[in-house]
Amino acid sequence: MRHLIRACSALTILMVAALPALADQTNVHEPYYGNELNHEEILEAIYGADFAASGKDYYAVGDSGGLNVVRFDDYTDLGDILHVVDATAGSAGDEVWGYGDILATARARYAGYSQQFAIDRGAGVEVLFDVSGHGTSVSGSATLDLSGDTWSWVRRDTDGTNAYYSQQSLNGDGLDHMVTYQIQGMDTDETVWLLFWEDLPGDYGPPGGSDRDFNDLVVEIRSVPEPASLALIAIGLPLIMRRRVKGR
Numbered sequence: 663m664r665h666l667i668r669a670c671s672a673l674t675i676l677m678v679a680a681l682p683a684l685a686d687q688t689n690v691h692e693p694y695y696g697n698e699l700n701h702e703e704i705l706e707a708i709y710g711a712d713f714a715a716s717g718k719d720y721y722a723v724g725d726s727g728g729l730n731v732v733r734f735d736d737y738t739d740l741g742d743i744l745h746v747v748d749a750t751a752g753s754a755g756d757e758v759w760g761y762g763d764i765l766a767t768a769r770a771r772y773a774g775y776s777q778q779f780a781i782d783r784g785a786g787v788e789v790l791f792d793v794s795g796h797g798t799s800v801s802g803s804a805t806l807d808l809s810g811d812t813w814s815w816v817r818r819d820t821d822g823t824n825a826y827y828s829q830q831s832l833n834g835d836g837l838d839h840m841v842t843y844q845i846q847g848m849d850t851d852e853t854v855w856l857l858f859w860e861d862l863p864g865d866y867g868p869p870g871g872s873d874r875d876f877n878d879l880v881v882e883i884r885s886v887p888e889p890a891s892l893a894l895i896a897i898g899l900p901l902i903m904r905r906r907v908k909g910r
């Protein structure tokens with residue numbers, strides 16, 4: 663009996679230790695204004711596939727199958743950095759990102775306000791581009807080497823006002839204004855993300871308050887892993903050369 667109790671308490675300790683970190687995903691509302699696309703429709707417009715929802719994720723169905731759109735956490739108590747190249751779902755919230763070369767491209771805009779996309783590495787806002795166009799016919803893109811950095815994404819009006827950060831605590835209303843999906847199954851070495859932004863302040867309460875539909879600005883992020891073979895060559899070459907010189 664005593665063995666059994668001991669085994670049970672050991673199991674309890676194991677189960678407690680294995681509990682996942684506290685995580686949460688911000689709620690996204692359907693567009694309040696009927697002429698705007700929701701997330702599923704925006705995904706279909708961008709990637710030309712037929713998507714279906716599964717919880718807060720989406721997957722491509724029928725002939726267009728193969729793509730998985732995985733919603734990441736908006737918050738975890740790990741307080742960790744989301745690695746832009748190789749993050750897996752549940753590894754960190756989408757507030758602080760790190761470590762990779764990025765290509766950022768505007769993909770959609772359903773907003774009355776102008777939209778500017780930027781980052782903040784801790785030393786102020788650095789503008790990447792202004793967005794022009796409306797719906798899914800938009801343009802604006804930039805590349806940046808952020809392989810040694812951590813940063814917050816920022817969206818604001820093109821005159822610099824009404825800034826919202828991926829880091830909730832930096833926002834005037836203390837609320838989350840960006841939700842994140844990883845697009846899996848694409849025919850590319852790149853890690854592909856979509857960032858969906860809400861540009862209205864405050865909690866849900868249309869028509870006077872925010873509609874919290876997170877479709878005001880949609881930005882795709884692509885990140886390429888550093889080619890490992892090249893890195894090895896860079897480390898290995900001087901060693902080989904030194905040996906040759908010694909051997910002479």
Ligand SMILES: [Ca+2]
Nearest residue numbers: 736838840841
């Ligand atoms: Ca978020």
Ligand SMILES: [Ca+2]
Nearest residue numbers: 873874875876
């Ligand atoms: Ca909105």
